[in-house]
Amino acid sequence: MFSPLEAYNVYIFRFFGFHFFRFWFGLTLDTIFLYGCVVFFVLALIFCMSTVVGGFYPKTIQRFIESDYLFCLSVLKQQISNRRALVLFPLLFTVFNYILFSNLVGLLPFSFTLTAQLVQTFTLGFSIFLGLVIFGILHLRERYLTLFVPEGVSSVFAFFLVYIEVASYVIRPFSLSVRLFANMLAGHTLLAILSVFVAVVGASFY
Numbered sequence: 001m002f003s004p005l006e007a008y009n010v011y012i013f014r015f016f017g018f019h020f021f022r023f024w025f026g027l028t029l030d031t032i033f034l035y036g037c038v039v040f041f042v043l044a045l046i047f048c049m050s051t052v053v054g055g056f057y058p059k060t061i062q063r064f065i066e067s068d069y070l071f072c073l074s075v076l077k078q079q080i081s082n083r084r085a086l087v088l089f090p091l092l093f094t095v096f097n098y099i100l101f102s103n104l105v106g107l108l109p110f111s112f113t114l115t116a117q118l119v120q121t122f123t124l125g126f127s128i129f130l131g132l133v134i135f136g137i138l139h140l141r142e143r144y145l146t147l148f149v150p151e152g153v154s155s156v157f158a159f160f161l162v163y164i165e166v167a168s169y170v171i172r173p174f175s176l177s178v179r180l181f182a183n184m185l186a187g188h189t190l191l192a193i194l195s196v197f198v199a200v201v202g203a204s205f206y
Contacts, residue, residue, distance in 0.1 A: 008116050008185065032120060035112045039101050072096050088135075095128065099180070106188060116184040118177065125177035 012030045019025075050065040058066060072093045076085040099115060106113030114120050136144040148165040149158060 008113065010117065031112050032114065032117055035102075035105065035114050036120075039098060039105055039114065042101055042105065043097055068097065069093065084139075091128070091131075095124065099124075103184065106184065107191075113184055113188050115180055116188060118181045121177035121181045122174070125173035125180075129173035 010031050046061065047065065050061045073085065073089060076089055076092050079085075080088070102114040102120075105111055106116065136147075148162050148169065
């Protein structure tokens with residue numbers, strides 16, 4: 001209660017099991033899995049409500065889901081062709097909303113921020129990176145390798161630039177996962193410090 005970083009501690013709840021050579025085996029439940037289920041339930045509830053109350057004239061929740069849908073689709077179409085955008089759209093839409101609502105749930109008082117855990121962001125980043133690499137190799141085949149060869153560069157410089165492009169491409173899931181983790185940890189910690197400061201200053205006037 002005296003440290004703003006205490007809210008990011010991962011607690012493991014043990015239900016039943018046994019000890020074997022100083023190790024414990026059994027059924028456990030940690031806060032990452034628990035809040036992941038909370039985010040999944042919130043997402044399922046919102047999307048189900050948008051379909052139940054939906055109509056020809058959209059209401060508030062339906063307008064929110066439609067705006068969310070169109071935003072993700074337009075961002076993806078700006079990056080790749082329309083045909084491949086429709087193939088990858090379910091993945092982008094799911095990951096975007098999962099991260100969005102994980103951040104929103106973390107803003108609630110006395111809650112837990114999933115994206116402030118490096119294991120969560122790295123798991124998302126590395127699994128999606130590996131899936132996109134497999135998808136690119138299977139669908140683009142040898143054209144996928146042209147991603148690492150810059151256009152209009154002589155063969156002498158291309159030899160060195162290929163290594164730089166491959167290294168930057170491989171390190172991208174690590175850098176992006178650390179970036180999201182650091183942003184959420186720093187932002188929510190600063191928000192907690194300022195809110196406690198305002199509460200203490202406000203209480204000092206009474």
